[in-house]
Amino acid sequence: MPTLKDISRRIRGVEKTQQITSAMRMVAAAKLRRAQDAIIAARPYSQRMYATLGEIGRREKDAEHPLLQARESQKAAEILVVSSDRGLCGAFNNAVLKTSDEAIADCAGRYERVFVSAVGRKAEDYHRRRRSDDITQTWTDNADVTPGQAVEIAEHLAGRYLAGEVDRVIVVGNEYVSAMTQTPRVIPLLPFGVEEEVAEAGEAPVPFEIEPDAKALLDVLVPQALEFTLYRILLENQAGEHAARMAAMESATRNTEELIRTLTLQFNRARQAAITRELVEIVSGAEALD
Amino acid sequence: MALELIVVTPEGQAFQGPVESVVLPGTEGEFGLLAGHEVFMTALQPGTLTLVADGEPQLAAVSKGFAEIHGDEVTVMVGSCEFASDIDRTRAEVARDRALKQLEEMRGTAEGEEAYQEFQEEYSRAVARLNVTEKFKS
Numbered sequence: 469m470p471t472l473k474d475i476s477r478r479i480r481g482v483e484k485t486q487q488i489t490s491a492m493r494m495v496a497a498a499k500l501r502r503a504q505d506a507i508i509a510a511r512p513y514s515q516r517m518y519a520t521l522g523e524i525g526r527r528e529k530d531a532e533h534p535l536l537q538a539r540e541s542q543k544a545a546e547i548l549v550v551s552s553d554r555g556l557c558g559a560f561n562n563a564v565l566k567t568s569d570e571a572i573a574d575c576a577g578r579y580e581r582v583f584v585s586a587v588g589r590k591a592e593d594y595h596r597r598r599r600s601d602d603i604t605q606t607w608t609d610n611a612d613v614t615p616g617q618a619v620e621i622a623e624h625l626a627g628r629y630l631a632g633e634v635d636r637v638i639v640v641g642n643e644y645v646s647a648m649t650q651t652p653r654v655i656p657l658l659p660f661g662v663e664e665e666v667a668e669a670g671e672a673p674v675p676f677e678i679e680p681d682a683k684a685l686l687d688v689l690v691p692q693a694l695e696f697t698l699y700r701i702l703l704e705n706q707a708g709e710h711a712a713r714m715a716a717m718e719s720a721t722r723n724t725e726e727l728i729r730t731l732t733l734q735f736n737r738a739r740q741a742a743i744t745r746e747l748v749e750i751v752s753g754a755e756a757l758d
Numbered sequence: 759m760a761l762e763l764i765v766v767t768p769e770g771q772a773f774q775g776p777v778e779s780v781v782l783p784g785t786e787g788e789f790g791l792l793a794g795h796e797v798f799m800t801a802l803q804p805g806t807l808t809l810v811a812d813g814e815p816q817l818a819a820v821s822k823g824f825a826e827i828h829g830d831e832v833t834v835m836v837g838s839c840e841f842a843s844d845i846d847r848t849r850a851e852v853a854r855d856r857a858l859k860q861l862e863e864m865r866g867t868a869e870g871e872e873a874y875q876e877f878q879e880e881y882s883r884a885v886a887r888l889n890v891t892e893k894f895k896s
Contacts (some may be wrong), residue, residue: 515764516835520799520826615768615837677798680786688785688801688824690836699768703871 493717511629550641618699854884
């Protein structure tokens with residue numbers, strides 16, 4: 469039977485925890501809003517980018533770019549795993565890591581070698597423990613997502629692809645569906661697919677000039693589209709992380725409330741028991757005097 | 759007749775509105791656009807974007823990207839677009855000097871074309887930013 473002091477100490481402890489979890493929840497909520505704003509801000513660019521790519525793809529059927537070309541050889545694949553740097557966000561990272569293991573296993577069956585690169589400390593730690601020889605590069609401890617980070621990652625991946633070191637690049641990351649749902653997804657990145665995007669872009673083609681020529685334009689457009697695709701994946705990861713943390717901290721705060729209620733009940737019961745006991749002692753002491 | 763200019767970057771829409779004319783830094787040299795221009799598409803290099811709205815010229819430093827001209831609508835898609843009033847001159851100077859130093863170092867070594875090009879790009883972006891503030895002041 470815990471004493472009154474023990475119980476009240478525990479209540480104070482739980483209250484402290486509650487302060488932390490509810491503060492974390494609020495911070496995550498604020499960050500989530502910022503991350504969502506960034507996603508919305510990127511939307512016009514995204515629409516234009518894919519529409520333009522689609523238009524050029526449709527018009528210049530024979531226009532080619534090395535990043536668009538699929539390879540026959542199946543020597544090596546690279547998987548970029550995108551996670552968060554910090555934990556305390558529910559199953560957010562575990563889901564991605566599990567999916568990345570599956571993707572790696574899947575590629576291992578078809579490719580001689582599977583390389584891994586990682587964004588976020590969780591993905592780095594996880595894969596470094598398991599397959600440190602296959603890791604090519606990691607990007608961790610990033611504060612807010614910037615287009616510059618995406619450029620760095622794009623250069624690394626495109627560089628390896630163009631150099632023939634890998635024949636395929638896949639990204640595994642969380643998709644931000646809503647504040648309540650984040651789903652891990654496997655996204656083929658290279659060879660860069662224009663085909664799917666063409667279907668999205670409607671509008672009847674208008675004849676127009678391309679200056680200097682389609683090839684030169686693709687040289688600018690394709691790397692830019694690749695960078696942007698990665699930027700969007702990073703943004704989704706960021707928003708998803710904060711949303712997941714918000715949900716995790718919300719339920720943690722709820723649990724502490726529950727715990728405090730139970731403990732308070734216990735405390736009151738123990739106090740009442742002590743009072744009753746003392747009364748009994750006093751009364752029986754008085755009776756003994758009579 | 760006004761020209762509708764839209765400038766989008768990954769971080770958001772940098773500009774949208776009617777303008778009288780706009781000058782863009784194409785890879786083949788600067789070119790100006792007025793309403794009713796021929797439909798075309800071109801790649802842009804880091805440089806200065808000049809637009810005239812309500813008779814007032816405005817300058818912005820843009821990074822590489824491309825432009826699409828559809829009759830009376832001009833869409834500029836660039837990695838970044840900073841208007842003259844938002845540029846921090848000292849920061850831009852530091853960036854330029856850093857890029858220049860790296861360029862100089864590259865020249866001596868056999869690091870290869872790629873790295874050189876990267877810094878070249880950084881350098882021209884920094885210079886573009888400075889040029890914009892210079893013109894803005896005068």
